[in-house]
Amino acid sequence: MGADLRSAKLRDMPRWWYSIEKGECQFMHRLFKPSRRNYATLDFIEESSSRACDSGIQLTRNFCGYILSFFLPETCVDGLLGRSRAFLLSSSQFSDFLALEADHTREGKSVLDLGAGDGSITKKMEPFFENVYATETSQKLLEDIRKVALQFLCPVVISIAFPDPERESRSTRPPDSNNSSLKIFGETFEEKVEWLTTKELAPAGFEVTSWTKVPYLKEGDSDDYFYDTESAVLLLRALQENEIDACNDRYFAIGTGDSSDENSEDEEKNFE
Template sequence: MQCARDELQDITQSAGMTQIKDSQCKDNFDFSMYLHKPRGTLARTIYNKQLSDTYMAKFDKSQWYNCDLSRIPPPLAAKFIQLDHDKDTMKFIEQSEEKSNWIFLQIWHVIVRCVLSWFMTQTSINGWLRRGSMFVVSSSQFLKLLKSDGDWHRDTIIDLGAGDGGVTAHIAPFFSKVYATEVSNTMRNLLRSRGYNVLEVETWDMDGKYDMIACLNLLDRCNTPLQLLKQIRQALNPDGLLFLALVLPFSAYVEIGSENHKPEELLPIVGKTFEEQIASVVKDVFQPSGFSVESWSRVPYLCEGDLRQSYYWLDDAVFILRVSDENISN
Protein backbone atom coordinates (compact mmCIF):
# COMPACT_ATOMS: atom_id res chain seq x y z
CA MET A 1 0.00 0.00 0.00
CA GLN A 2 1.28 3.42 -0.90
CA CYS A 3 0.21 6.53 0.96
CA ALA A 4 0.76 10.28 1.07
CA ARG A 5 3.58 11.58 3.27
CA ASP A 6 3.19 14.03 6.15
CA GLU A 7 5.95 14.33 8.80
CA LEU A 8 6.38 10.58 8.47
CA GLN A 9 3.50 9.24 6.33
CA ASP A 10 -0.15 9.07 7.16
CA ILE A 11 -3.49 8.59 5.44
CA THR A 12 -5.48 10.40 8.11
CA GLN A 13 -2.82 13.10 8.73
CA SER A 14 -2.77 12.25 12.41
CA ALA A 15 -0.54 9.30 13.23
CA GLY A 16 2.73 10.09 11.49
CA MET A 17 3.00 6.81 9.57
CA THR A 18 0.69 4.72 7.39
CA GLN A 19 -2.65 4.36 9.17
CA ILE A 20 -5.53 2.23 7.93
CA LYS A 21 -9.03 3.71 7.50
CA ASP A 22 -12.34 1.82 7.63
CA SER A 23 -12.90 2.54 3.93
CA GLN A 24 -9.72 0.64 3.06
CA CYS A 25 -10.83 -2.42 5.00
CA LYS A 26 -14.48 -2.84 4.01
CA ASP A 27 -13.87 -4.85 0.85
CA ASN A 28 -11.31 -7.18 2.40
CA PHE A 29 -13.18 -9.05 5.11
CA ASP A 30 -16.61 -9.64 6.65
CA PHE A 31 -17.70 -6.73 8.85
CA SER A 32 -20.87 -8.39 10.16
CA MET A 33 -19.29 -9.09 13.55
CA TYR A 34 -18.25 -5.42 13.85
CA LEU A 35 -21.50 -3.68 12.86
CA HIS A 36 -22.25 -2.39 16.36
CA LYS A 37 -19.81 0.44 17.01
CA PRO A 38 -19.02 1.21 20.67
CA ARG A 39 -19.67 4.76 21.92
CA GLY A 40 -16.93 5.39 24.48
CA THR A 41 -13.70 7.02 23.28
CA LEU A 42 -11.43 4.21 24.45
CA ALA A 43 -13.85 1.55 23.22
CA ARG A 44 -14.01 3.21 19.78
CA THR A 45 -10.23 3.40 19.65
CA ILE A 46 -9.90 -0.31 20.42
CA TYR A 47 -12.65 -1.09 17.91
CA ASN A 48 -10.91 0.86 15.15
CA LYS A 49 -7.61 -0.79 16.00
CA GLN A 50 -9.26 -4.19 15.66
CA LEU A 51 -10.43 -3.21 12.18
CA SER A 52 -7.01 -2.00 11.06
CA ASP A 53 -5.22 -5.00 12.54
CA THR A 54 -7.61 -7.39 10.79
CA TYR A 55 -6.96 -5.62 7.51
CA MET A 56 -3.17 -5.69 7.98
CA ALA A 57 -3.23 -9.40 8.83
CA LYS A 58 -4.59 -10.03 5.31
CA PHE A 59 -2.59 -7.33 3.57
CA ASP A 60 -0.16 -8.65 0.93
CA LYS A 61 3.16 -7.62 2.45
CA SER A 62 5.06 -8.46 -0.72
CA GLN A 63 3.76 -5.12 -2.07
CA TRP A 64 6.19 -3.37 0.29
CA TYR A 65 9.11 -4.66 -1.79
CA ASN A 66 7.79 -4.20 -5.32
CA CYS A 67 9.19 -1.64 -7.72
CA ASP A 68 8.25 -0.95 -11.34
CA LEU A 69 11.69 -1.40 -12.89
CA SER A 70 10.37 -0.49 -16.33
CA ARG A 71 10.23 3.10 -15.05
CA ILE A 72 13.85 3.05 -13.82
CA PRO A 73 16.85 3.78 -16.11
CA PRO A 74 18.14 0.33 -17.23
CA PRO A 75 21.67 0.66 -15.72
CA LEU A 76 20.12 1.46 -12.33
CA ALA A 77 17.34 -1.12 -12.67
CA ALA A 78 20.00 -3.81 -13.20
CA LYS A 79 21.32 -3.14 -9.69
CA PHE A 80 17.97 -3.73 -7.98
CA ILE A 81 17.92 -6.51 -5.36
CA GLN A 82 14.51 -8.10 -4.77
CA LEU A 83 13.85 -8.58 -1.04
CA ASP A 84 10.84 -9.91 0.84
CA HIS A 85 9.40 -10.09 4.36
CA ASP A 86 11.65 -12.63 6.04
CA LYS A 87 11.40 -14.16 9.51
CA ASP A 88 13.08 -11.21 11.25
CA THR A 89 10.66 -8.78 9.60
CA MET A 90 7.70 -10.87 10.72
CA LYS A 91 9.18 -11.19 14.21
CA PHE A 92 9.29 -7.40 14.52
CA ILE A 93 5.67 -7.15 13.32
CA GLU A 94 4.51 -9.84 15.76
CA GLN A 95 6.27 -8.15 18.67
CA SER A 96 4.74 -4.82 17.68
CA GLU A 97 1.28 -6.40 17.56
CA GLU A 98 1.76 -7.92 21.00
CA LYS A 99 3.04 -4.69 22.54
CA SER A 100 0.24 -2.58 21.05
CA ASN A 101 -2.30 -4.87 22.73
CA TRP A 102 -0.99 -3.97 26.19
CA ILE A 103 -3.81 -1.46 26.69
CA PHE A 104 -2.73 0.01 30.03
CA LEU A 105 0.85 0.44 28.85
CA GLN A 106 -0.39 2.28 25.76
CA ILE A 107 -2.62 4.54 27.88
CA TRP A 108 0.37 5.28 30.12
CA HIS A 109 2.41 6.22 27.03
CA VAL A 110 -0.30 8.65 25.88
CA ILE A 111 -0.40 10.38 29.27
CA VAL A 112 3.37 10.64 29.60
CA ARG A 113 3.81 11.94 26.06
CA CYS A 114 1.28 14.71 26.70
CA VAL A 115 3.26 15.86 29.75
CA LEU A 116 6.80 15.44 28.44
CA SER A 117 6.10 17.02 25.04
CA TRP A 118 6.24 20.44 26.73
CA PHE A 119 9.98 20.17 27.29
CA MET A 120 11.30 17.10 25.41
CA THR A 121 11.49 16.15 21.73
CA GLN A 122 9.41 13.24 20.47
CA THR A 123 12.60 11.24 19.89
CA SER A 124 13.73 11.69 23.50
CA ILE A 125 10.26 10.81 24.79
CA ASN A 126 10.30 7.60 22.78
CA GLY A 127 13.72 6.77 24.20
CA TRP A 128 12.59 7.42 27.76
CA LEU A 129 9.49 5.26 27.28
CA ARG A 130 11.35 2.57 25.31
CA ARG A 131 8.73 2.83 22.57
CA GLY A 132 8.63 3.54 18.84
CA SER A 133 11.42 1.17 17.80
CA MET A 134 12.11 0.94 14.07
CA PHE A 135 13.00 -1.77 11.59
CA VAL A 136 14.67 -1.26 8.19
CA VAL A 137 16.43 -4.48 7.13
CA SER A 138 17.27 -7.81 8.72
CA SER A 139 20.76 -9.30 8.81
CA SER A 140 19.96 -11.62 5.91
CA GLN A 141 18.52 -8.76 3.84
CA PHE A 142 21.66 -6.74 4.55
CA LEU A 143 23.81 -9.57 3.19
CA LYS A 144 21.65 -9.80 0.07
CA LEU A 145 22.24 -6.11 -0.58
CA LEU A 146 25.96 -6.80 -0.25
CA LYS A 147 25.58 -9.77 -2.64
CA SER A 148 27.19 -11.98 -0.02
CA ASP A 149 26.46 -15.57 0.94
CA GLY A 150 27.28 -14.81 4.59
CA ASP A 151 31.06 -14.77 4.63
CA TRP A 152 31.32 -10.99 5.00
CA HIS A 153 33.00 -9.08 7.83
CA ARG A 154 34.64 -5.69 8.25
CA ASP A 155 36.40 -3.86 11.06
CA THR A 156 34.51 -0.60 11.68
CA ILE A 157 31.06 0.86 11.13
CA ILE A 158 29.42 4.03 12.37
CA ASP A 159 25.64 4.44 12.34
CA LEU A 160 24.72 8.11 12.10
CA GLY A 161 21.54 9.08 13.93
CA ALA A 162 21.19 5.57 15.29
CA GLY A 163 18.17 6.16 17.54
CA ASP A 164 17.77 3.41 20.12
CA GLY A 165 20.13 1.10 18.23
CA GLY A 166 17.45 -1.38 17.23
CA VAL A 167 18.15 -0.95 13.51
CA THR A 168 21.91 -1.00 14.13
CA ALA A 169 21.63 -4.34 15.93
CA HIS A 170 20.82 -6.16 12.68
CA ILE A 171 24.05 -5.07 10.97
CA ALA A 172 26.41 -4.79 13.97
CA PRO A 173 27.37 -8.52 14.01
CA PHE A 174 29.28 -8.06 10.75
CA PHE A 175 31.74 -5.58 12.29
CA SER A 176 34.41 -5.77 14.98
CA LYS A 177 33.84 -2.21 16.23
CA VAL A 178 30.53 -0.39 16.18
CA TYR A 179 30.24 3.37 16.58
CA ALA A 180 27.13 5.54 16.60
CA THR A 181 25.94 9.13 16.83
CA GLU A 182 22.67 10.48 18.15
CA VAL A 183 21.43 13.93 19.19
CA SER A 184 18.98 12.74 21.86
CA ASN A 185 20.62 12.10 25.26
CA THR A 186 18.09 9.41 26.16
CA MET A 187 18.83 7.57 22.92
CA ARG A 188 22.59 7.97 23.48
CA ASN A 189 22.21 6.18 26.81
CA LEU A 190 20.33 3.35 25.11
CA LEU A 191 23.08 3.04 22.51
CA ARG A 192 25.73 2.80 25.24
CA SER A 193 23.68 0.13 27.00
CA ARG A 194 23.98 -1.97 23.81
CA GLY A 195 27.76 -1.65 23.96
CA TYR A 196 28.15 0.78 21.06
CA ASN A 197 30.77 3.54 21.13
CA VAL A 198 28.81 6.80 20.99
CA LEU A 199 30.62 9.71 19.33
CA GLU A 200 29.79 13.40 19.24
CA VAL A 201 27.56 14.55 16.38
CA GLU A 202 29.84 17.51 15.65
CA THR A 203 33.15 15.60 15.53
CA TRP A 204 32.41 11.99 14.53
CA ASP A 205 34.17 12.39 11.17
CA MET A 206 37.41 13.47 12.87
CA ASP A 207 37.82 10.26 14.84
CA GLY A 208 39.13 8.04 12.04
CA LYS A 209 38.13 6.26 8.85
CA TYR A 210 35.34 3.70 8.63
CA ASP A 211 34.78 0.59 6.53
CA MET A 212 31.07 1.35 6.40
CA ILE A 213 28.93 4.31 7.33
CA ALA A 214 25.22 3.77 7.88
CA CYS A 215 22.98 6.75 7.20
CA LEU A 216 19.51 5.33 7.61
CA ASN A 217 16.57 7.69 7.17
CA LEU A 218 18.68 10.64 8.26
CA LEU A 219 19.05 12.80 5.13
CA ASP A 220 15.41 13.93 5.35
CA ARG A 221 15.87 14.79 9.05
CA CYS A 222 19.19 16.60 8.64
CA ASN A 223 19.60 20.38 8.46
CA THR A 224 22.51 20.14 5.98
CA PRO A 225 22.19 16.82 4.11
CA LEU A 226 24.61 17.74 1.30
CA GLN A 227 27.27 18.69 3.82
CA LEU A 228 26.64 15.39 5.61
CA LEU A 229 27.22 13.44 2.39
CA LYS A 230 30.49 15.32 1.92
CA GLN A 231 31.58 14.39 5.48
CA ILE A 232 30.63 10.76 4.87
CA ARG A 233 32.68 10.61 1.68
CA GLN A 234 35.75 11.98 3.46
CA ALA A 235 35.32 9.64 6.45
CA LEU A 236 35.16 6.41 4.45
CA ASN A 237 38.15 4.18 3.86
CA PRO A 238 39.19 3.99 0.16
CA ASP A 239 37.19 0.77 -0.28
CA GLY A 240 34.52 1.73 2.24
CA LEU A 241 30.76 1.55 1.66
CA LEU A 242 27.84 3.80 2.51
CA PHE A 243 24.65 2.03 3.60
CA LEU A 244 21.91 4.60 3.09
CA ALA A 245 18.13 4.54 3.48
CA LEU A 246 15.79 7.29 2.37
CA VAL A 247 12.01 7.56 2.65
CA LEU A 248 10.33 8.28 -0.69
CA PRO A 249 8.44 10.30 -1.74
CA PHE A 250 10.90 12.67 -0.11
CA SER A 251 9.76 15.13 2.57
CA ALA A 252 12.26 16.94 4.79
CA TYR A 253 11.54 17.62 8.47
CA VAL A 254 14.22 18.82 10.91
CA GLU A 255 13.28 18.08 14.53
CA ILE A 256 16.18 19.97 16.16
CA GLY A 257 18.15 22.99 14.92
CA SER A 258 15.53 24.64 12.71
CA GLU A 259 12.81 26.99 13.92
CA ASN A 260 10.42 26.13 11.10
CA HIS A 261 11.55 22.47 10.84
CA LYS A 262 12.86 23.11 7.32
CA PRO A 263 16.48 22.29 6.37
CA GLU A 264 19.05 24.87 5.34
CA GLU A 265 20.00 22.67 2.38
CA LEU A 266 17.32 21.29 0.09
CA LEU A 267 18.00 18.05 -1.76
CA PRO A 268 17.22 18.50 -5.49
CA ILE A 269 14.97 15.46 -5.74
CA VAL A 270 12.28 15.66 -8.43
CA GLY A 271 9.41 13.43 -9.49
CA LYS A 272 6.16 12.34 -7.89
CA THR A 273 6.39 8.55 -7.80
CA PHE A 274 8.77 6.27 -5.93
CA GLU A 275 10.42 5.25 -9.19
CA GLU A 276 10.84 8.80 -10.46
CA GLN A 277 12.44 9.91 -7.21
CA ILE A 278 14.76 6.89 -7.14
CA ALA A 279 16.19 7.96 -10.49
CA SER A 280 16.44 11.57 -9.34
CA VAL A 281 18.18 10.92 -6.03
CA VAL A 282 20.85 8.86 -7.78
CA LYS A 283 21.39 11.34 -10.63
CA ASP A 284 20.89 14.62 -8.75
CA VAL A 285 22.17 13.80 -5.24
CA PHE A 286 24.43 10.73 -5.06
CA GLN A 287 26.46 11.20 -8.23
CA PRO A 288 27.20 14.92 -7.70
CA SER A 289 28.17 14.05 -4.10
CA GLY A 290 30.72 11.51 -5.32
CA PHE A 291 28.90 8.19 -4.87
CA SER A 292 27.96 5.37 -7.23
CA VAL A 293 25.30 2.73 -6.61
CA GLU A 294 26.41 -0.85 -5.96
CA SER A 295 22.92 -2.16 -5.22
CA TRP A 296 19.53 -0.94 -4.04
CA SER A 297 16.09 -2.14 -3.06
CA ARG A 298 12.70 -1.12 -1.72
CA VAL A 299 11.66 -2.05 1.83
CA PRO A 300 9.13 -0.93 4.44
CA TYR A 301 10.42 1.37 7.16
CA LEU A 302 8.51 -0.18 10.05
CA CYS A 303 7.69 1.43 13.38
CA GLU A 304 6.08 0.06 16.53
CA GLY A 305 2.43 1.03 16.88
CA ASP A 306 0.12 2.29 19.59
CA LEU A 307 -3.51 2.16 20.70
CA ARG A 308 -4.71 2.94 17.19
CA GLN A 309 -2.65 0.55 15.10
CA SER A 310 -0.14 -2.22 15.81
CA TYR A 311 2.56 -0.87 13.54
CA TYR A 312 3.13 1.81 10.92
CA TRP A 313 5.29 1.94 7.81
CA LEU A 314 6.83 4.14 5.17
CA ASP A 315 8.25 3.33 1.73
CA ASP A 316 12.02 3.18 2.07
CA ALA A 317 14.71 3.05 -0.60
CA VAL A 318 17.92 1.39 0.63
CA PHE A 319 21.27 1.69 -1.13
CA ILE A 320 24.78 0.33 -0.94
CA LEU A 321 26.97 3.15 -2.27
CA ARG A 322 30.66 3.39 -3.06
CA VAL A 323 32.88 6.46 -3.39
CA SER A 324 33.29 7.51 -7.03
CA ASP A 325 34.96 10.43 -8.78
CA GLU A 326 32.60 10.25 -11.73
CA ASN A 327 30.22 13.22 -12.10
CA ILE A 328 31.25 14.66 -8.74
CA SER A 329 30.44 18.33 -8.13
CA ASN A 330 33.09 20.59 -6.63
Protein backbone atom coordinates (compact mmCIF):
# COMPACT_ATOMS: atom_id res chain seq x y z
CA MET A 1 0.00 0.00 0.00
CA GLY A 2 2.85 2.37 0.88
CA ALA A 3 4.56 1.73 -2.45
CA ASP A 4 1.31 2.44 -4.32
CA LEU A 5 0.89 5.72 -2.43
CA ARG A 6 4.44 6.82 -3.28
CA SER A 7 3.90 5.92 -6.93
CA ALA A 8 0.72 8.01 -6.93
CA LYS A 9 2.55 10.96 -5.39
CA LEU A 10 5.26 10.60 -8.00
CA ARG A 11 2.73 10.77 -10.81
CA ASP A 12 1.17 13.85 -9.21
CA MET A 13 4.36 15.85 -9.62
CA PRO A 14 3.81 18.72 -12.09
CA ARG A 15 4.48 17.59 -15.64
CA TRP A 16 5.74 21.04 -16.63
CA TRP A 17 8.69 20.64 -14.26
CA TYR A 18 10.35 18.40 -16.86
CA SER A 19 8.63 19.12 -20.20
CA ILE A 20 9.19 21.77 -22.87
CA GLU A 21 7.00 23.13 -25.63
CA LYS A 22 7.65 21.32 -28.91
CA GLY A 23 6.78 24.15 -31.24
CA GLU A 24 9.39 26.59 -29.96
CA CYS A 25 13.12 26.96 -30.62
CA GLN A 26 13.46 23.88 -32.82
CA PHE A 27 17.25 23.70 -32.87
CA MET A 28 17.30 23.75 -29.04
CA HIS A 29 14.64 21.04 -29.04
CA ARG A 30 17.01 18.76 -30.96
CA LEU A 31 19.54 19.10 -28.13
CA PHE A 32 16.99 18.49 -25.36
CA LYS A 33 17.43 15.40 -23.19
CA PRO A 34 14.32 14.87 -21.03
CA SER A 35 14.63 14.15 -17.32
CA ARG A 36 12.02 12.14 -15.46
CA ARG A 37 10.20 12.41 -12.19
CA ASN A 38 12.02 10.41 -9.54
CA TYR A 39 11.75 9.34 -5.92
CA ALA A 40 14.73 11.42 -4.77
CA THR A 41 12.79 14.56 -5.70
CA LEU A 42 9.72 13.25 -3.88
CA ASP A 43 11.83 12.51 -0.78
CA PHE A 44 13.15 16.07 -0.77
CA ILE A 45 9.63 17.51 -0.98
CA GLU A 46 8.34 15.28 1.82
CA GLU A 47 11.31 16.06 4.07
CA SER A 48 10.89 19.79 3.45
CA SER A 49 7.19 19.57 4.30
CA SER A 50 7.93 17.64 7.50
CA ARG A 51 10.54 20.14 8.69
CA ALA A 52 8.35 23.11 7.80
CA CYS A 53 5.55 21.73 9.98
CA ASP A 54 7.86 21.19 12.97
CA SER A 55 7.64 24.38 15.05
CA GLY A 56 10.57 23.28 17.23
CA ILE A 57 12.88 23.00 14.23
CA GLN A 58 11.72 26.35 12.84
CA LEU A 59 12.20 28.19 16.14
CA THR A 60 15.64 26.66 16.72
CA ARG A 61 16.77 27.51 13.20
CA ASN A 62 15.52 31.07 13.41
CA PHE A 63 17.17 31.72 16.77
CA CYS A 64 20.49 30.06 15.93
CA GLY A 65 20.48 31.61 12.48
CA TYR A 66 20.07 35.08 13.95
CA ILE A 67 23.02 34.60 16.32
CA LEU A 68 25.31 32.97 13.75
CA SER A 69 24.57 35.64 11.14
CA PHE A 70 26.76 38.06 13.10
CA PHE A 71 29.80 35.83 12.58
CA LEU A 72 29.31 33.79 9.41
CA PRO A 73 28.12 34.26 5.80
CA GLU A 74 24.55 33.21 5.07
CA THR A 75 25.55 30.11 3.09
CA CYS A 76 27.69 28.88 6.00
CA VAL A 77 24.82 29.42 8.43
CA ASP A 78 22.43 27.54 6.14
CA GLY A 79 24.89 24.66 5.86
CA LEU A 80 25.43 24.40 9.62
CA LEU A 81 21.72 24.46 10.40
CA GLY A 82 20.58 22.37 7.45
CA ARG A 83 18.39 25.30 6.45
CA SER A 84 17.26 26.40 2.99
CA ARG A 85 18.46 23.16 1.45
CA ALA A 86 18.31 23.06 -2.33
CA PHE A 87 17.63 20.24 -4.79
CA LEU A 88 18.28 20.19 -8.52
CA LEU A 89 19.26 16.75 -9.81
CA SER A 90 19.33 13.39 -8.09
CA SER A 91 22.50 11.34 -8.45
CA SER A 92 20.77 9.05 -10.95
CA GLN A 93 19.48 12.01 -12.98
CA PHE A 94 22.98 13.48 -13.03
CA SER A 95 24.41 10.16 -14.23
CA ASP A 96 21.78 9.85 -16.97
CA PHE A 97 22.30 13.43 -18.13
CA LEU A 98 26.05 12.92 -18.50
CA ALA A 99 25.45 9.49 -20.08
CA LEU A 100 27.97 7.88 -17.72
CA GLU A 101 28.79 4.30 -18.63
CA ALA A 102 27.94 1.41 -16.31
CA ASP A 103 31.65 0.81 -15.71
CA HIS A 104 32.31 4.45 -14.76
CA THR A 105 34.59 4.77 -11.74
CA ARG A 106 35.21 7.81 -9.57
CA GLU A 107 38.92 7.16 -9.02
CA GLY A 108 41.13 9.94 -10.31
CA LYS A 109 38.21 12.07 -11.49
CA SER A 110 37.53 15.61 -10.29
CA VAL A 111 34.65 18.06 -10.48
CA LEU A 112 34.41 21.76 -9.66
CA ASP A 113 31.01 23.13 -8.61
CA LEU A 114 30.96 26.82 -9.45
CA GLY A 115 28.59 28.84 -7.28
CA ALA A 116 28.00 25.91 -4.93
CA GLY A 117 26.16 27.76 -2.17
CA ASP A 118 25.85 25.54 0.91
CA GLY A 119 26.92 22.44 -1.03
CA SER A 120 23.66 20.48 -0.83
CA ILE A 121 23.52 20.09 -4.62
CA THR A 122 27.26 19.41 -4.85
CA LYS A 123 26.85 16.26 -2.75
CA LYS A 124 24.87 14.63 -5.55
CA MET A 125 28.07 14.53 -7.62
CA GLU A 126 30.16 12.71 -5.01
CA PRO A 127 29.34 9.16 -6.21
CA PHE A 128 30.97 9.92 -9.58
CA PHE A 129 34.08 11.94 -8.69
CA GLU A 130 36.90 11.26 -6.28
CA ASN A 131 37.71 14.94 -5.83
CA VAL A 132 34.83 17.39 -5.45
CA TYR A 133 35.65 21.09 -5.25
CA ALA A 134 33.27 23.99 -4.69
CA THR A 135 33.65 27.74 -5.08
CA GLU A 136 31.66 30.87 -5.73
CA THR A 137 31.30 32.35 -9.20
CA SER A 138 32.97 35.26 -10.98
CA GLN A 139 33.42 36.39 -14.59
CA LYS A 140 37.19 35.85 -14.35
CA LEU A 141 36.61 32.31 -13.12
CA LEU A 142 34.36 31.57 -16.10
CA GLU A 143 37.19 32.42 -18.48
CA ASP A 144 39.59 30.26 -16.44
CA ILE A 145 37.14 27.36 -16.62
CA ARG A 146 37.00 27.58 -20.41
CA LYS A 147 40.79 27.41 -20.56
CA VAL A 148 40.92 24.41 -18.21
CA ALA A 149 38.14 22.66 -20.15
CA LEU A 150 40.14 23.11 -23.35
CA GLN A 151 43.37 21.94 -21.77
CA PHE A 152 41.95 18.74 -20.32
CA LEU A 153 39.13 18.23 -22.86
CA CYS A 154 36.55 18.03 -20.08
CA PRO A 155 32.86 18.99 -20.30
CA VAL A 156 31.24 21.83 -18.37
CA VAL A 157 27.80 21.60 -16.76
CA ILE A 158 25.89 24.72 -15.73
CA SER A 159 22.41 25.32 -14.37
CA ILE A 160 20.34 28.47 -14.43
CA ALA A 161 16.98 29.17 -12.81
CA PHE A 162 14.30 31.30 -14.47
CA PRO A 163 11.99 32.69 -11.75
CA ASP A 164 8.48 33.62 -12.79
CA PRO A 165 8.13 37.37 -12.00
CA GLU A 166 4.43 37.01 -11.14
CA ARG A 167 5.04 34.12 -8.75
CA GLU A 168 8.04 35.92 -7.24
CA SER A 169 5.91 39.01 -6.53
CA ARG A 170 3.33 36.89 -4.69
CA SER A 171 5.88 34.82 -2.79
CA THR A 172 6.58 35.27 0.92
CA ARG A 173 10.10 33.94 0.35
CA PRO A 174 12.85 36.28 1.58
CA PRO A 175 15.29 37.47 -1.09
CA ASP A 176 18.31 35.21 -1.53
CA SER A 177 21.39 37.37 -1.10
CA ASN A 178 23.60 34.58 -2.49
CA ASN A 179 22.00 34.57 -5.92
CA SER A 180 23.44 36.53 -8.80
CA SER A 181 21.21 37.53 -11.70
CA LEU A 182 21.75 37.62 -15.45
CA LYS A 183 19.47 39.63 -17.70
CA ILE A 184 17.93 37.20 -20.17
CA PHE A 185 15.26 38.02 -22.73
CA GLY A 186 12.36 35.85 -23.87
CA GLU A 187 8.69 35.33 -23.11
CA THR A 188 8.82 31.56 -22.60
CA PHE A 189 11.20 29.18 -20.87
CA GLU A 190 12.37 27.85 -24.23
CA GLU A 191 13.08 31.33 -25.59
CA LYS A 192 15.11 32.17 -22.49
CA VAL A 193 17.24 29.04 -22.88
CA GLU A 194 17.81 29.91 -26.54
CA TRP A 195 18.84 33.45 -25.60
CA LEU A 196 21.25 32.13 -22.97
CA THR A 197 22.76 29.73 -25.50
CA THR A 198 23.17 32.11 -28.42
CA LYS A 199 23.71 35.49 -26.74
CA GLU A 200 25.68 34.61 -23.62
CA LEU A 201 27.34 31.19 -23.79
CA ALA A 202 28.41 31.14 -27.44
CA PRO A 203 30.12 34.56 -27.32
CA ALA A 204 31.83 33.45 -24.09
CA GLY A 205 33.27 30.43 -25.89
CA PHE A 206 30.87 27.60 -25.00
CA GLU A 207 28.68 25.42 -27.22
CA VAL A 208 25.66 23.59 -25.78
CA THR A 209 25.80 19.88 -26.64
CA SER A 210 22.72 18.83 -24.65
CA TRP A 211 20.42 20.21 -21.99
CA THR A 212 17.54 19.23 -19.76
CA LYS A 213 14.81 20.87 -17.71
CA VAL A 214 14.32 20.19 -14.00
CA PRO A 215 12.81 22.12 -11.11
CA TYR A 216 15.14 24.00 -8.79
CA LEU A 217 13.63 23.23 -5.40
CA LYS A 218 14.43 25.01 -2.17
CA GLU A 219 13.29 24.19 1.34
CA GLY A 220 10.77 26.67 2.68
CA ASP A 221 9.11 27.41 6.00
CA SER A 222 5.74 27.16 7.68
CA ASP A 223 4.21 29.52 5.11
CA ASP A 224 5.50 27.65 2.05
CA TYR A 225 6.93 24.16 2.52
CA PHE A 226 9.14 24.45 -0.54
CA TYR A 227 9.73 26.76 -3.48
CA ASP A 228 10.06 25.63 -7.08
CA THR A 229 11.61 27.46 -10.01
CA GLU A 230 11.98 26.39 -13.64
CA SER A 231 15.60 25.65 -14.36
CA ALA A 232 17.77 24.45 -17.23
CA VAL A 233 20.87 22.29 -16.88
CA LEU A 234 23.22 22.53 -19.86
CA LEU A 235 26.18 20.38 -20.90
CA LEU A 236 28.77 22.57 -22.62
CA ARG A 237 31.83 22.11 -24.79
CA ALA A 238 34.55 24.73 -24.53
CA LEU A 239 35.38 26.22 -27.93
CA GLN A 240 38.78 26.97 -29.37
CA GLU A 241 39.33 30.63 -30.25
CA ASN A 242 38.96 29.87 -33.97
CA GLU A 243 35.63 28.08 -33.34
CA ILE A 244 33.83 30.87 -31.50
CA ASP A 245 32.95 33.03 -34.53
CA ALA A 246 31.82 29.97 -36.50
CA CYS A 247 29.56 28.88 -33.64
CA ASN A 248 28.03 32.35 -33.38
CA ASP A 249 27.43 32.43 -37.14
CA ARG A 250 25.83 28.99 -37.03
CA TYR A 251 23.44 30.00 -34.26
CA PHE A 252 22.55 33.16 -36.16
CA ALA A 253 21.84 31.21 -39.36
CA ILE A 254 19.83 28.40 -37.79
CA GLY A 255 16.84 30.54 -36.87
CA THR A 256 13.81 28.46 -36.00
CA GLY A 257 14.62 25.58 -38.38
CA ASP A 258 12.47 22.50 -38.79
CA SER A 259 12.98 19.41 -36.70
CA SER A 260 11.26 16.63 -34.88
CA ASP A 261 12.12 15.05 -31.58
CA GLU A 262 11.33 11.51 -30.55
CA ASN A 263 12.05 11.98 -26.84
CA SER A 264 8.80 13.68 -25.83
CA GLU A 265 6.51 10.96 -24.53
CA ASP A 266 8.90 8.90 -22.41
CA GLU A 267 8.74 10.77 -19.14
CA GLU A 268 5.89 8.66 -17.71
CA LYS A 269 8.14 5.58 -17.79
CA ASN A 270 11.09 4.25 -15.86
CA PHE A 271 10.60 5.91 -12.48
CA GLU A 272 13.95 5.92 -10.71
